Amino acid sequence: MENEEGSINRRWQNLQQYTAARIALGRTGNSIPLKQSLELKLAHAHARDAIYSHMDVEGLSQAVKAYHVPVINVHSCAELREQYLQRPDLGRLLQEQSIQNLQASAGDYDICVILADGLSAEALNENAVPLLNLVLPLLKEAGYKLSPIIFAQQARVALADHVGHHLGAKFSIIFIGERPGLSAADSIGAYLTYNPKPGLTDEARNCVSNIRPQGLPFEVAAQKIFYLVQEAFRLKLTGVNLKDNAGLLK
DSSP states (O other): OOOHHHHHHHHHHHHGGGOSSOOOOOOBTTBOOHHHHHHHHHHHHHHHHHHTOOOOHHHHHHHHGGGTOOEEEEEBSOOSHHHHHHOTTGGGSBOHHHHHHHHHTOOOEEEEEEEEOTTOHHHHHHHHHHHHHHHHHHHHHTTOOBOOEEEEESOOTTHHHHHHHHHTEEEEEEEEEOOOOSSOSOOEEEEEEESOOTTOOGGGEEEEEEESTTSBOHHHHHHHHHHHHHHHHHHTOOSTTOOOOTTOOO
16 A cells, blocks of 8 residues: 555656656655766756857858858957856957957848857757747848847857947847756757847846757747747837737737
8 A cells, every 4th residue: 555655756756747857756765866866967967068068150150151141250258168157247248359340240230140159058059050040031031131140159148239239230139058957958048139239137138048949949939039029129129018928819
């Protein structure tokens, strides 16, 4: 006959199918079983690897050539990865040479698209191209004028404000590797900002998060981003006042 502890464990185990979170691991004495312990250490190692991974600029550049859009490489004021991790403020600012390069290509653009390493370049390397292959055609077919695609290294989200400002773009979308967790080291976040300029805070942008095959599927993410872009241009704003009302009954 099943005791109370066994009944509780079984109920938790039934929930495992709904989440990648580490629940119902069981126990051996006062610790978790060896297999689950080793899996946890492996996940931690993957997360550390993702943080120190490098953006595949050459590979991504080849992939976006199909869209006949120029590419510009920029770098934040964080020179090295260690400095990037210890000084988040430097990751939000552009190096002077990068500013000059952007200003040389400034124009009357609707949208600038930025690919940034963030805290997981590995996520960007794996998932940026499939997502762009869905998002860019939607934006081009809708008639938005795209700026050169920007590859930003050692970048934080707010770097997009400076990039959009110096390019003269009305709108910025930064696709950035999200902070890796112990269940996912390959998530991309898309941050959308209308009228990007230095000094904005997080309440001025919208985020579509956890974009990856085991998270928010590419097709769903692309449609949500496109919807928010259209609404942002219609209302001339992003952030807390721009709501995702797609699919709601009227």
